[in-house]
Amino acid sequence: MQQSDRRQFLKLAGLAGVTFTAGLFPKGPADAQAADFHFVQISDTHWGYKGPANPDAEHTLEKAIVTVNGLATRPDFIVFTGDLTHTTEDGATRRARMKRFKEIVSALAVKDVRFMPGEHDASLDKGEAYKEFFGATHYTFDHKGVHFIALDNVSDPAAKLGDEQLAWLAADLKQRKRDDRIVVLTHRPLFDLAPQWDWTTADGGKAIDLLMPYQNVVVFYGHIHQEHHQMTGHIAHHAAKSLIFPLPAPGSQPKRVPLPYDASMKGLGTRDVAMSSKVSITELPVTKA
Numbered sequence: 001m002q003q004s005d006r007r008q009f010l011k012l013a014g015l016a017g018v019t020f021t022a023g024l025f026p027k028g029p030a031d032a033q034a035a036d037f038h039f040v041q042i043s044d045t046h047w048g049y050k051g052p053a054n055p056d057a058e059h060t061l062e063k064a065i066v067t068v069n070g071l072a073t074r075p076d077f078i079v080f081t082g083d084l085t086h087t088t089e090d091g092a093t094r095r096a097r098m099k100r101f102k103e104i105v106s107a108l109a110v111k112d113v114r115f116m117p118g119e120h121d122a123s124l125d126k127g128e129a130y131k132e133f134f135g136a137t138h139y140t141f142d143h144k145g146v147h148f149i150a151l152d153n154v155s156d157p158a159a160k161l162g163d164e165q166l167a168w169l170a171a172d173l174k175q176r177k178r179d180d181r182i183v184v185l186t187h188r189p190l191f192d193l194a195p196q197w198d199w200t201t202a203d204g205g206k207a208i209d210l211l212m213p214y215q216n217v218v219v220f221y222g223h224i225h226q227e228h229h230q231m232t233g234h235i236a237h238h239a240a241k242s243l244i245f246p247l248p249a250p251g252s253q254p255k256r257v258p259l260p261y262d263a264s265m266k267g268l269g270t271r272d273v274a275m276s277s278k279v280s281i282t283e284l285p286v287t288k289a
Contacts, residue, residue: 036276037076037144040068040110040284043187043222044242046120047104048097049086053245053258054268060243061104063286064270069109075272076143078110081222081240082118082154082187084134089124098133114141118187118223119154119198127155138165140172146275147176150185153201159188160202170210183275184211184219189239191232194250199224208232218279224250225258226267227283238281241269 042064049057068078085097098121105113115134122130127137137152149172153161161169176182184190190204201207211217217235225242226249245258246267259267269285 036274038073038272038274040071040075040078040270040272041081041220041240042068042078042243042270043081043240044083044118044225044244045080045101046083046086046242046244047101048088048093049244051258053261055261057244060265060268060286061101062107064243065105065107067284067286068270069107071272074110076110077112077114078108079114079150079185079220080105080116081185081220082116083120083222083242084115084118085121086244087120087124091125091129094121094125094129095132098129102133114150114185116150116185116187117152117154119157119159122152122155123157126157127152130155138168146181146183148183148185151190151207153186153188153190153204158202159198159200161204161207166203166206166210169207173210173214176214178213179215182211182214182217184217186219186221188223189221189230189237190219191230191237193224193228193230194256196251197256199250208235211235220273227271236279238279240271241267241283243268243270243286 045061047061054060084101085094088094088097117127117130117137122137130137137155139150141148149169151161151169152165153159156162188201189199190201190207193199212233212235215234219235219237220240221237222240222242224239225245225247226239227241228239228250230237247256247258265286269283272282272284274280
């Protein structure tokens with residue numbers, strides 16, 4: 001995404017953007033056909049939530065779609081990194097929420113949209129309803145010289161990837177060169193951010209060990225409802241804000257409870273990720289209008 005387009009978008013949406021730039025592919029692109037591109041990450045929409053943490057919850061997703069559709073240069077694709085809907089023990093309600101979520105996001109101008117489950121979508125039925133509406137819970141795809149791996153660390157109620165998925169990941173990575181450009185998408189963090197708050201993956205360390213030999217890896221995730229950046233060795237992990245309500249800093253208080261509602265929408269948003277030899281992350285708060 002060109003910088004002029006980024007400024008134009010922020011002006012259009014009336015937003016204050018924050019750009020975070022970090023080394024992503026320090027060894028350079030291994031694929032001669034690799035090209036610059038950008039995508040939008042949206043996370044933790046929790047469609048169906050009702051409560052004081054966001055009295056505008058019914059319309060926040062629609063506002064985010066307007067924001068993304070206003071981008072001067074359209075992203076190549078959009079990815080939702082989990083918790084598409086808010087949890088419910090009623091299977092019929094769960095499916096109704098997923099159906100309505102799909103109807104709302106169909107208004108996105110970009111039609112290449114990727115989905116992943118969060119524990120609110122999948123942990124109570126091991127992803128059964130999610131797969132009916134959105135397909136596989138873990139998968140790979142390639143885009144302009146970058147290999148994307150979407151992992152499912154939520155369908156297992158024990159917050160694990162599981163041996164079968166780890167074997168699948170290992171088999172996929174064996175097909176990659178050590179300097180290939182790899183982006184991992186997850187819902188929960190793969191590392192132990194705040195285990196007492198369920199901000200971890202029980203066997204995430206095994207996935208990181210599998211990824212560690214590869215020189216150019218970055219991880220994007222959700223779940224913690226705030227921007228957060230952390231390194232495990234040379235692998236950068238970037239958490240996204242939520243569209244429903246922000247949560248406190250990891251382990252900063254005894255209980256994990258939503259922060260009080262802020263009518264300015266502060267703490268909510270999506271992000272635009274520009275990919276080249278570096279990753280440039282622009283946080284896009286949701287506009288009130």
